Amino acid sequence: MGDAAPQALESRPAVEGERDSRVALSPAAVRLLRTLWDIHGPLMFHQSGGCCDGSSPMCYPTGDFRSGDADVLLGVFDLDDDAGSRLGELEFWMSREQFEYWRHTHLTVDVVDGRGSGFSVEAPEGKRFLIRSRLMG
Amino acid sequence: MTVYANPGTDGSLLSFDSRYDHYIGGEWTPPAKGRYFENITPVTGQVFCEIARGTAEDIEAALDAAHAAAPAWGKTSPAERAAVLLRIAERMEENLERLAVAESWDNGKAVRETLGADLPLAVDHLRYYAGAIRAQEGRLSQIDEDTVAYHFHEPLGVVGQIIPWNFPLLMAIWKLAPALAGGNAVVLKPAEQTPASIMVLMQLVGDLLPAGVLNVVNGFGAEAGKPLASNKRISKIAFTGETTTGRLIMQYASENLIPITLELGGKSPNIFFEDVMAQDDAYWDKAQEGFTMFALNQGEVCTCPSRALIQESIADDFLDAVVERTKRIKQGNPLDTETMMGAQASNDQLEKIMSYLDIGRQEGAEVLTGGGRLELEGDLAGGYYVQPTIFRGGNSMRVFQEEIFGPVVSVATFGDYAEAMGIANDTLYGLGAGVWSRDGNVAYRAGREIQAGRVWVNNYHSYPAHAAFGGYKSSGFGRETHLMMLDHYQQTKNLLVSYSEDAQGFF
Numbered sequence: 113m114g115d116a117a118p119q120a121l122e123s124r125p126a127v128e129g130e131r132d133s134r135v136a137l138s139p140a141a142v143r144l145l146r147t148l149w150d151i152h153g154p155l156m157f158h159q160s161g162g163c164c165d166g167s168s169p170m171c172y173p174t175g176d177f178r179s180g181d182a183d184v185l186l187g188v189f190d191l192d193d194d195a196g197s198r199l200g201e202l203e204f205w206m207s208r209e210q211f212e213y214w215r216h217t218h219l220t221v222d223v224v225d226g227r228g229s230g231f232s233v234e235a236p237e238g239k240r241f242l243i244r245s246r247l248m249g
Numbered sequence: 250m251t252v253y254a255n256p257g258t259d260g261s262l263l264s265f266d267s268r269y270d271h272y273i274g275g276e277w278t279p280p281a282k283g284r285y286f287e288n289i290t291p292v293t294g295q296v297f298c299e300i301a302r303g304t305a306e307d308i309e310a311a312l313d314a315a316h317a318a319a320p321a322w323g324k325t326s327p328a329e330r331a332a333v334l335l336r337i338a339e340r341m342e343e344n345l346e347r348l349a350v351a352e353s354w355d356n357g358k359a360v361r362e363t364l365g366a367d368l369p370l371a372v373d374h375l376r377y378y379a380g381a382i383r384a385q386e387g388r389l390s391q392i393d394e395d396t397v398a399y400h401f402h403e404p405l406g407v408v409g410q411i412i413p414w415n416f417p418l419l420m421a422i423w424k425l426a427p428a429l430a431g432g433n434a435v436v437l438k439p440a441e442q443t444p445a446s447i448m449v450l451m452q453l454v455g456d457l458l459p460a461g462v463l464n465v466v467n468g469f470g471a472e473a474g475k476p477l478a479s480n481k482r483i484s485k486i487a488f489t490g491e492t493t494t495g496r497l498i499m500q501y502a503s504e505n506l507i508p509i510t511l512e513l514g515g516k517s518p519n520i521f522f523e524d525v526m527a528q529d530d531a532y533w534d535k536a537q538e539g540f541t542m543f544a545l546n547q548g549e550v551c552t553c554p555s556r557a558l559i560q561e562s563i564a565d566d567f568l569d570a571v572v573e574r575t576k577r578i579k580q581g582n583p584l585d586t587e588t589m590m591g592a593q594a595s596n597d598q599l600e601k602i603m604s605y606l607d608i609g610r611q612e613g614a615e616v617l618t619g620g621g622r623l624e625l626e627g628d629l630a631g632g633y634y635v636q637p638t639i640f641r642g643g644n645s646m647r648v649f650q651e652e653i654f655g656p657v658v659s660v661a662t663f664g665d666y667a668e669a670m671g672i673a674n675d676t677l678y679g680l681g682a683g684v685w686s687r688d689g690n691v692a693y694r695a696g697r698e699i700q701a702g703r704v705w706v707n708n709y710h711s712y713p714a715h716a717a718f719g720g721y722k723s724s725g726f727g728r729e730t731h732l733m734m735l736d737h738y739q740q741t742k743n744l745l746v747s748y749s750e751d752a753q754g755f756f
Contacts, residue, residue: 158493161677162723163514163551164413164440166491167601167651177497207492209677209723213650217608226597227289228441230494231470231478235441236286236302240597245608245647 120220123187123204133218134248135187135204140223144239145171145191149199152233157221158183159206159214159243165229169204169221169241172233179203184211186219217245253350253360253584255628256297262347265354268299269448271307271467274314275460280468281306288445291357291592292583294631300444303468305476308436311464312482315407315434318461323404323432330430331379337454338375341368344453348446352418353583355446357592357633358546360584370712371422374730377714378426381732395749401742404432405484408738409477411470411498412447413489414440414594415549415654421447423729424487425463431738436464436483438474442595470494481505485738488512489551492723510727510737512551512720514652515680518673519543519554519709520695522666522686523562535707536685540571542709543658544578544590544637549598551724552681554658554709556649558672561662568641568660572618575637580623592632593655599633602655605648606638614642614659644672652678666691670698679721683709702728 121142122133137145149155154174160166170177179185189202204221206214226240234241254261268285270277285299301307322330341348349363358367390398410424417439428435439447444467451465466473478486479501488498489512502509525536543554559567583591593599599622606620619638624630637656640648649659663669673682679701686692686707696704702719705711712718717731727737 160491160493161514161651162491162495163512163652163654163680164415164490164549165494166514166654167605168491168597170493170497172497177493178500210492213645213677214647217647224597224600226600227595228469229597230490231475231497233471235469236472240600242597242600242604244604245611247611 121189123189126185126187132248133187135218136220137189138220138222141221141241142191144223144234144237144241145202146193146199147237148233149191154200155202155233157202157204157241159204159210160230161207161210167243168229168232169243170230170232171241172231179205182208184208186211216248218248220244251586252582255584256350256354262350263449265298265351265445265449269301269445269467271301271303271311272448272451272455272463272465273307273311274317274464275455278307278310280304281310286441286469288355289595290354291594291633292354293628294596294633297354298445300467303438303466303473307466307468308473308476308480311436311466312407312480314461314464315436316482318459319404319406319434322434322459322462323406325432327382327385330432331383333457334375334379334426334430336457338372338379340454340457341375341450342372345369345372348418348450348453350584351446351449353591355443356414356417357583357594359588359591361586361588362546364586367416367419371419374422374714375426378430378735381735382430385732385735392745395747397746397748399744399746401744402431402735403740403742405738405740406433407483408433408435408485408487409480409483410435410437411474411478411486411488411490412437412439414442415546415551417443417446418450420489421450427734428738429462431735433738434462436466436477438466438468438477441467441469478502479504483507485509487727495725508737510729511725512680512727512729513723513725514551515678515701515720515724516556516650516652516676517552517554517681517683517701518556518558518676518699519683520558520669520673520685521560521563521567522669522688522691523560524687525685526563526567527687532687537571537574539683539685539709540658541574541578544575544656545710547590547593547635548656549594549654550710551652552703552710553652553654554681554683555653556644556676557658557660558669559660559662560669561664564662568617568639572639575618575639578637580634580636581625582629590637590656592634594633596633598654599635602635602653602657605651605653605655605657609640609642609646609648609659612642612646612648614640614646614648617641617660619656644675650676666695670695674700677723680719680724681705
């Protein structure tokens, strides 16, 4: 378990009217995202639902997946590289209807060893992003 | 009782090759970039072969082969195509045990199921579509006395198919059989979690198909799936998986203006009305098994009955019985025919299930049995095993709303019929559902009211050919395992013919 809580990178809240972060990145997720950013350029997440690799966060080059009015932006991360230089913003999206069932939980994107999922870009690295959840206060 | 030897060991029915290339144009073709990835068996967590790591170049080569083969294949008679499907079915049947062991080793599932369900169903679906294409007729309409509209079925041409990892061979056949029967050439991308058993199948049956009619390219979704799904040279894409990838594939399809079929899973309710316990008889026994079906295929089924809704008046007694039934599930070596539940398909799947067991507890769901990883000994210690788990809680909890894709069922109770329907339909998905009652009227009304494409009444997890399978709501669209899937793999050509010598009179 890449347990995340103490040093997790919290997002800037993006849901209207909210002040608390509802999504975070574990240190392992930040490290993997830096590697992936090098390879693919700017990235985004869209949280999936449904079967097989559903309920997993999918990571795509920004713009590859078109989010729209059917989606909610849960938070925005300011991602830096290892040396502390700014890489850019990384958005975390979820479908609006799914958010209605998930909104009482805080999400932390973590990393486990894995063998691929959908078109998410981390699979070739032998890694898989995974959501860990806790109830929001 | 039989315990099959591990592949590659003494007495085993098969040895996997150390490495599998793509199957393109009837040839085993190394990946253009020369890269391979390691394939793990979930049974032990050990690497057992290498698989070609496909890229856009390999997809293009496969599309070249498919486009070269499609015109001639599309012009074969239905009888010829049916004969090919029947020959594939026969060869699979002759090698059924071998394929069943290969499938268990690649996926982790119990060989009891691959022997008894996955492979026999795959064989039967091939035979079904062989019959369906022979029996298919075009239609004609007489518009007026001298004008006739003829409707012909024509193949789409070259289609792309992306297959999930939970039933690697059966899902491949579900998609291949109607596509090939309809006269299409196919480029198929297996799941990267389970890329090997399909290559064993291609070694067995590749010679039965004209070169290029069926091409298999392995690789990761981002590297091989995307260049296939977004390709302008396919006439249709079929996908089984989850919603975000489903949307992405739909976006690509919208750019290319091609049709798609999607099967995106569900959170299927399995509803038990109080009269199921009215007598202690065979039906009550069957109903208990119906509840326990959440453990079939380790719960890695799009229609896993992962929400059990039980009428309050019987809930405690019902749960006592099904907890006992669930505790009797035998876990262990998937290649032992006595084993009822095997390994989860991958480490990330195991981790995901663990994360849901955690949030379920946090939300206050009560664990009635199971609730953790199962540690086995010896070779199996490195495998991905989970205890069958029953949660009791409420429908708003996340374990009731998300497809865990593991052996986990969440139980809620209902007071009356209306409440049962309310809970059943309070989900984003609508793929499967189960209704259990001795009262045919109640079962019928519930079956019609539940918003799902497949409602099992007094049974569950049966997948016969000739019963349509597909989703409502966010579960996707298209109907598989039925001749109506042929419509999704064929064009309609309308020939509008005038048999009149008279001008229409406009000019």
